Amino acid sequence: MKRLQDKVAVITGAGAGMGRLGALHFAKEGAKVIVTDVDEESGKSVVKEVKDNGGEAAFIKTDVSQYEEVEAAVDFAVETFGTIDIMYNNAGLAKDGNVLDIDLEDYHNLINIDQHGVLYGIKAAANKMKDLNVKGVIINTASTWGIISYPNNIAYNMAKAAVIAATQTAGADLGAHGIRVVGTAPGTIKTDLLDGFSDEEVEGLFDKHMRKDGIEPQRVIDVVTFLASDESDAINGVVVPVDDGYTSFKG
Structure with missing residues (x-):
C-alpha cells in the first residue's frame, strides 16, 4: 500500500520548485493531486508530468492572496476527485528588505501571499473537511527564519513566524474536528532561490547547518x-x- 493511497491533496504554488516536487511525490505515493498556481502554463505542465508518470492530477489557476480563489480550488478538488484529505499550503515568495527602507508595496505583497495565503488555505480546507467529516491534515510551509530571524528580511521573517503561530493555533482550534495542522520549517534549501545570494552569502548560510551543507529539496x-x-x-x-x-546549532 502506498503511503497516500487514494488521498486527495491540494498543493498551492505547485507549478514549480518545492510545490512541483511535492505534487510528483504525492502522486507517486498514490494521492490524487490538485495542482494550483498563478502560472497556468507551468501548472498544467506539472499535471502532465504527473499523468505521464501514471498518477492522477488536475489544475486550477489560483492566486492564494485571494480567499475566493483558494476556496474555489478546494471546491474544485471535491468536484474533481470527491473529497479533500490533504491541504499543502506551499505557495510563497521571498523578498529581502531592511526595516528602514523596505518598500511597503513589496511588504504587503509578500504578507498577502506568505501569511494571508496560508490562513486562507487553512480556513478553506478546514471548513470543507468539517462539512465532509474528513479527518484530514493541513500542512504549512514556514521557515527557519520564522524561528531565528535573518537580517534584511523583515517581511519574510514576520510572515514565516506568523505561519508557525497559525499552525499552533489552528491545530488547537481544529483538533475537536479530527483535523490536524502541521508544518515544516526548512533550512537553506538548494533551489534557484539561492541565485539571488552571492557565493559568500550561500556559503555562510550553509555553514549554519550542522553538516555545513544545504538541504536537498x-x-x-x-x-x-x-x-x-x-x-x-x-x-x-x-x-x-x-x-x-x-x-x-550555536557554533
Whole structure:
C-alpha cells in the first residue's frame, strides 16, 4: 500500500520548485493531486508530468492572496476527485528588505501571499473537511527564519513566524474536528532561490547547518509526505524543522 493511497491533496504554488516536487511525490505515493498556481502554463505542465508518470492530477489557476480563489480550488478538488484529505499550503515568495527602507508595496505583497495565503488555505480546507467529516491534515510551509530571524528580511521573517503561530493555533482550534495542522520549517534549501545570494552569502548560510551543507529539496518533501500520511497521526499543532540543526546549532 502506498503511503497516500487514494488521498486527495491540494498543493498551492505547485507549478514549480518545492510545490512541483511535492505534487510528483504525492502522486507517486498514490494521492490524487490538485495542482494550483498563478502560472497556468507551468501548472498544467506539472499535471502532465504527473499523468505521464501514471498518477492522477488536475489544475486550477489560483492566486492564494485571494480567499475566493483558494476556496474555489478546494471546491474544485471535491468536484474533481470527491473529497479533500490533504491541504499543502506551499505557495510563497521571498523578498529581502531592511526595516528602514523596505518598500511597503513589496511588504504587503509578500504578507498577502506568505501569511494571508496560508490562513486562507487553512480556513478553506478546514471548513470543507468539517462539512465532509474528513479527518484530514493541513500542512504549512514556514521557515527557519520564522524561528531565528535573518537580517534584511523583515517581511519574510514576520510572515514565516506568523505561519508557525497559525499552525499552533489552528491545530488547537481544529483538533475537536479530527483535523490536524502541521508544518515544516526548512533550512537553506538548494533551489534557484539561492541565485539571488552571492557565493559568500550561500556559503555562510550553509555553514549554519550542522553538516555545513544545504538541504536537498527532496528531503523536505520526504518530511511533508510523512506529515501527510497516517504514520504521523500523533503529530499536531507543530512545525517540524527540516534544517540539519540550523535552529539549534550555536557554533
